Structure formats: C-alpha cells, structure tokens
Amino acid sequence: MLVFGLTGSIGMGKSTAANLFRRLGLPVHDADAAVHKLFRNGGAAVAPISRRFPEAVRAGAVDRETLGKLVFGDAAALKDLEAIVHPLVRRDRDRFLALQRRNRRKAAVLDVPLLFETGGETVCDYVFVVSAPAFLQRQRVLARPGMTESRLSSILQKQMPDREKRLRADIVLPTGLGRAFTTRAIKKILNRLGVRHA
Numbered sequence: 001m002l003v004f005g006l007t008g009s010i011g012m013g014k015s016t017a018a019n020l021f022r023r024l025g026l027p028v029h030d031a032d033a034a035v036h037k038l039f040r041n042g043g044a045a046v047a048p049i050s051r052r053f054p055e056a057v058r059a060g061a062v063d064r065e066t067l068g069k070l071v072f073g074d075a076a077a078l079k080d081l082e083a084i085v086h087p088l089v090r091r092d093r094d095r096f097l098a099l100q101r102r103n104r105r106k107a108a109v110l111d112v113p114l115l116f117e118t119g120g121e122t123v124c125d126y127v128f129v130v131s132a133p134a135f136l137q138r139q140r141v142l143a144r145p146g147m148t149e150s151r152l153s154s155i156l157q158k159q160m161p162d163r164e165k166r167l168r169a170d171i172v173l174p175t176g177l178g179r180a181f182t183t184r185a186i187k188k189i190l191n192r193l194g195v196r197h198a
C-alpha cells in the first residue's frame, strides 16, 4: 500500500485537497481531527493532560483555549504537551493504516499540518505539499472571521516556511489555479502511480 502525506502552511488548501482525495475514493486520516477526538470526554489524552495541566481540563474534556494560553509562548510546556499528544496521534494513525492494509487498499492519505515538524514523512512513500502564492494565502486567511494581520503573522512565524516545505515535498500541489486544476494534478499523479480512483 502506498502512503501519501499531505501537508502545507495555513490557508494553502490542505483541507480542500484532503476532500479532493476523499472524493476520488482514497481513505484519509486527519491528524487534527484525531487530536480533537483525543481531547473529548473519554479521549485518551484527557488523563495525562489533566496531570500536567490540571486547569486545562473541565468536565472530563480538554479546554483548548485554556491549554493554548498555557503552551503558546512557553516552549517547555508546549514540548510537554507534544510528548503527550504526538504518540497518541501516531497510534491512531497506525491503527488507521493497519485497517486500510487489511482492506487491501492500494493507497491511503495522511493529512498532517505538522508532518515535517513531527517526522511523520518517514512513514510516507510520497509527500504532497499544497502551495499557492503568498498573496492568495493572506487573502484566504484574512477572510476568516476573527483573523487579523497580527494573528496571521504570529502563526506564520511559528510555521516552517512554505518554501522549505516545497523543497522537502515529493509533489507540490498547486492550489492557486482553482479546484479543477488541483483535482487534475492529483489524478495525474495517481494514474502515474497506478492507483485507481473514482
């Protein structure tokens, strides 16, 4: 089975590309959704987080806003949080991959915002990086409710630059030329790799 990694900076079109892969019939694992599940009532991250960050757990679930305030701006605290969350996300991902292998899938997609930062590319055969010109990225992100110039620049400062992601990519997926173009680019690669799709 081929494992595809899918990543990209904020607003570059990662979620859109993940949906295009889904529409083509490929199974997609969403790392962000996995974290949300881990933080919910009964989620596997709740107990270890309540030990390290007691004030961030309320009514049996992790309060993301409180946790964010505790870890963003405190490198040691963020490291502690990652040491709790990342192994649990990897476990969820590995279960997903095992299931797809059992189902004799030819390919599966891992949608991971921090793919390079967490070393996730090592389990991927090919890494796709979604990318668009910086002005489009800005336009897209600033159109979101509650987003400001200063929030955007602080997020961009924390992320690996788009240029570096593109340098590490096996395949750069353009998302600035319309959805139809991105779909065509994905289909072309899948066809070359012999992965049948819808």
Ligand SMILES: CC(C)(COP(=O)(O)OP(=O)(O)OC[C@H]1O[C@@H](n2cnc3c(N)ncnc32)[C@H](O)[C@@H]1O)[C@@H](O)C(=O)NCCC(=O)NCCS
Pocket (backbone or CB within 6 Å): 010, 031, 032, 035, 063, 064, 065, 067, 068, 071, 078, 081, 082, 085, 086, 089, 113, 114, 155, 158
């Ligand atoms: C601290 C948390 C609870 C804040 O949640 P919240 O919903 O308020 O913000 P959100 O998750 O949307 O993140 C806000 C911004 O910070 C960035 N960010 C999130 N985690 C990290 C991290 N570990 N390192 C660098 N940037 C990060 C995101 O990419 C995003 O741009 C959450 O981000 C978290 O649990 N992070 C640690 C786990 C992690 O590494 N997740 C990334 C996917 S595996």
Ligand SMILES: Nc1ncnc2c1ncn2[C@@H]1O[C@H](COP(=O)(O)OP(=O)(O)OP(=O)(O)O)[C@@H](O)[C@H]1O
Pocket (backbone or CB within 6 Å): 008, 009, 010, 011, 012, 013, 014, 015, 016, 017, 113, 140, 174, 175, 176, 177, 178, 179, 180, 182
């Ligand atoms: N392939 C594409 N073609 C045309 N427009 C696109 C494409 N991908 C994304 N967009 C536009 O960019 C916006 C942001 O895309 P999306 O939500 O997929 O980004 P993202 O990378 O998942 O963002 P984040 O990392 O912030 O969650 C979308 O609302 C859409 O309007």
